Amino acid sequence: MMTKLNYPNSAKHQSQVRLYGQPNLAEAYEIRDFLNRSVVEFDWVELTSDEDCHRELGFAALNDLRLPVVEFPDGTRLFAPTVRDIAQRLGWVAQPRFKEYDLSIYGAGPAGLSAAVYAASEGLRTVLIERQAVGGQAGTSSLIENYMGFPEGIRGAELAERARQQAVKFGVELLLLREGIKAEFRNNRIYVDMADGSKMIARTNICATGVEYRRLNLPNEDRFLNRGLFYGAGVSEASMCRNQQVLVVGGGNSAGQAVMHFSQYAKQVTMIVRGSTLAATLSKYLIDRILNTANVEVLFNAQVTGLVGEGSLQQVEITDYSENSVRTINTQYLFICIGGVPNTEWAKDTNIVRDEAGYLITGSDLLKNGQLPACWSLDRDPYFLETSVPGSFAAGDVRHGSTKRVASAVGEGAMAVTFVHKFLAES
Ligand SMILES: Cc1cc2nc3c(=O)[nH]c(=O)nc-3n(C[C@H](O)[C@H](O)[C@H](O)COP(=O)(O)OP(=O)(O)OC[C@H]3O[C@@H](n4cnc5c(N)ncnc54)[C@H](O)[C@@H]3O)c2cc1C
Structure with a gap:
């Protein structure tokens, strides 16, 4: 496994992080999950007694400190940090470099990563926005065995990390731990309100926000x-x-x-x-x-x-x-691990048409009795992956009728970029 602490916009690597906490500490799980999905190697050190605490951290008693503790290779420590605190400490949380982009991609799962690789390699000023860890659902897979080119299978996080490096190499700007929460389309631009209060402006966008697990819905x-x-x-x-x-x-x-x-x-x-x-x-x-x-x-x-x-x-x-x-x-x-709900809350007050389950409808699926929705504003029909808002595309699991597979998400991400070029050329 690789260690990559100079994430997310560089490919340099450093040595290992140590994470200390009691068994069953929920906050420690969140950090383990994030580091694992981000392909950062770490040691998990379980503390069950005051002696453990003294031996490992030099504190007399477990009650003397706020757990979990994260220790970085340079010896500095964060006490009871959030995932964001850790990412910030590692320098992974960056500000956007530009006021406006040709293309904003929401979601760095397989579809978003693939779109990012193609868009940046084809010269579009591209920003990729991810609210959690790079890799999406695929990043949580222990072994993907049916993705072409990997006969022995590949860990999902490893596949995603390779794609991240490739996208960054081509000049994609990756903004990690940022979430688009509300979109507005005007003046041929998409204006997105981000959860941190900032705004993102782009001429086109690809929504690759995927799905997340449904809950069991048990009372406790x-x-x-x-x-x-x-x-x-x-x-x-x-x-x-x-x-x-x-x-x-x-x-x-x-x-x-x-x-x-x-x-x-x-x-x-x-x-x-x-x-x-x-x-x-x-x-x-x-x-x-x-x-x-x-x-x-x-x-x-x-x-x-x-x-x-x-x-x-x-x-x-x-x-x-x-x-x-x-x-x-x-x-x-x-x-x-039960089926998913699409991440499309951000689209609810827009002209983007969703199906009953919340998936984004694109292309000819927008036709009802041969008619496009009243909100469609152009003379041409929407492109295959275009939503009911011109210039706004959907790729991967979030799209109505998509095949829920890594390969199809990757394919749609790449294809969406072709339509982005067409849209930019005509506008
Ligand atoms: C455990 C597991 C194993 C799997 N194994 C296989 C397999 O072996 N082979 C196979 O073909 N498929 C497999 N799949 C399915 C495959 O992973 C998915 O089909 C694929 O990941 C879909 O990619 P996506 O990019 O469309 O969406 P996702 O992978 O769901 O990625 C969406 C990303 O968008 C982010 N996001 C959501 N909302 C926002 C927002 N508002 N702002 C910013 N970011 C946002 C999410 O955090 C997430 O990272 C597996 C899935 C799981 C869960």
Whole structure:
């Protein structure tokens, strides 16, 4: 794994970060997840007693300091930092260099990264805005095995890191830990309000904001969030699950991959699937492996219906609807990998047409009974990846009708840039 502390707009590397905290500290999980997705190598040092605290950090007692503590290679420490504090300390949080861009891309998952590589290599003044870690959903995958060119598979974060380096090499400006929250289209420009109060202006934009996991919606879920209950495939946690019982909820490829990854560390992995088969939702290569791995069990027609624990998760209650029975499993690790909701809140007060689930509608899908929406303002029809606002494109999982795959997101990102050129040429 690479260490890259001079992120995000350079490719230089330094040595390792150390992260100290108690087991089940939710804030420590967030940091581990972020560092792991950002391909920063780190040591996780668990502190369970005052002696640990004194030996590792030189403080007399755990209560004497605010955890987690992050120690950088130069010896400086941050106490109870946020992910943003860490990124800031590493110099990853930058200000935009220009007042206006040819193209602003929102989301640095596969679609946004691919768009960024093509746009910058083709000479567009391009800014790529990402609210969390580079890589999006793909960055949370332990091993992507079906992306062309990687016969042995590649860790999602590693793939994303290569794309980041490529985009930066071509001159993309990457703004990390920034989020577009509201868009306005006027004077042939898109004006976006950012969560930090700043504004971003561009002549065109590509929305590549993807999707995120749906919640379980159990009443006490928030209490256990990142204290035993985790959203996502938990790549950063796998090595801590050695000899443990791990539960994974979901029947899709992301859940399947997570199950196989955990099976290398855990004593037992239980996959909880709402449907009665995996065939409709999971690739065949994963089904074969799951069914042939001794320490993996699959519960069909089952759902998590209860969470129990003091402080952190200790037990999960599962209802089996085929037998109408309830079973309780002792575990400290529950990973939720169920389908997603599109990140399109920012579009809600605009002329951008979304479908009932919130996905962005593009191209000929905008036609209803042969008619384009009344808000469409040009004589020509929208391009394939163009939304109902001219010059505003969508690529990847966030787009209505998209194939939820890395390769298709990458393809759409590249294709969207072709339409950006066409739009800029005609305006
Ligand atoms: C665990 C897992 C394993 C997977 N494995 C595979 C696999 O093996 N093969 C395969 O083909 N596919 C796989 N997939 C699916 C694949 O990862 C997705 O289809 C792909 O990542 C979609 O890319 P995207 O760029 O469209 O969106 P995403 O990857 O969802 O990226 C969207 C990005 O936009 C950011 N964002 C959202 N809103 C905003 C905003 N307002 N401002 C700024 N940034 C914002 C998000 O933080 C995110 O980084 C997997 C998915 C998961 C979760």
